[in-house]
Amino acid sequence: MRVALAQVAVELGDLDANLARAWSAIRSARDAEADVVVFPELHLSGYDLGRVVDDVALEVRDPRLAELAAAGGGMGVLLGFPELSSSGVHTYNSAAYFEGHDLIHVHRKLYLPTYDVFEERKHFSPGTTLQAFDTAAGRVATLICNDAWQPMLPFLAVHDGARVLFVPADSSQSRFPERYDSPTYWYDLVSFYGRMYQCFVVFVNRVGEENRGTDHELRFWGRSHVVDPWGERLAEAADSAEDLLVVDLDKAAIRRRRREVPLLKEARLGMLEREIRRLADEGGDL
Secondary structure, three states: OEEEEEEOEOOOOOHHHHHHHHHHHHHHHHHOOOOEEEOOOOOOOOOOHHHOOOOOOEOOOOHHHHHHHHOOOOOEEEEEEEEEOOOOOOEEEEEEEEEOOEEEEEEEOOOOOEEOOEEHHHHOOOOOOOOOEEEOOEEEEEOOHHHHHOOHHHHHHHHOOOOEEEEEOOOEOOOOOOOOOHHHHHHHHHHHHHHHHOOEEEEEOOEEEEOOOOOOOEEEEEOOEEEOOOOOEEEEOOEOOOEEEEEEOOOHHHHHHHHHOOOHHHOOHHHHHHHHHHHHHOOOOO
């Protein structure tokens, strides 16, 4: 699988500008003969939507998304955008995977942070399911940013057959909390998942700034990267600058790694189900 990580800058609330930037990145990925191009979280809208007057949410069948995806020819395209539900009631932080004109899968972010400068739960409804899905390049799963801070989600994804985890993100270096360094946390998380879940992890972050000079200032640091099934970083994009990083993934390495150290076969899903049910019945988070 040849994957292109489209580390783009984003104009908050400007759909037209962000669609044009994505169009250019898709053409470049196609010229590089990528099988898949992955964009950051909410790259078609920007992140801090509470500061945007207009409603920029798109239905997943919006023709602008279809046209953008079709520009990749048969290449897989993972797009991040605020999704308006078909009922018009809910808005989700979504990532939709297309192949040509075909919509293959939509992942709706499950864990929405609401602390410090992050206010997602004010603007989005949480998704309700995590499923791996089949693509022309193999079986994969998507985790949007904070989803990847919940270790049970990549665990579920790989047991659902995912060989590659796509992690579109909008990670900024926040002022909170003390001694928190966002890139270091992400390096550790992504490496852990690659090593322990014995899969490739494709982390795609954006760059640029939002709300400069305000209490809600966000500075996105880029450094998108890919980790292999041994937890080693294969390649990394630029620091705080737009970049298109193209990486070849040897999926046969996953089978070799899992044969060498068969960690995943020890999961004991039935036992976990029983214990999770017990905790829920005892008054755990429902």
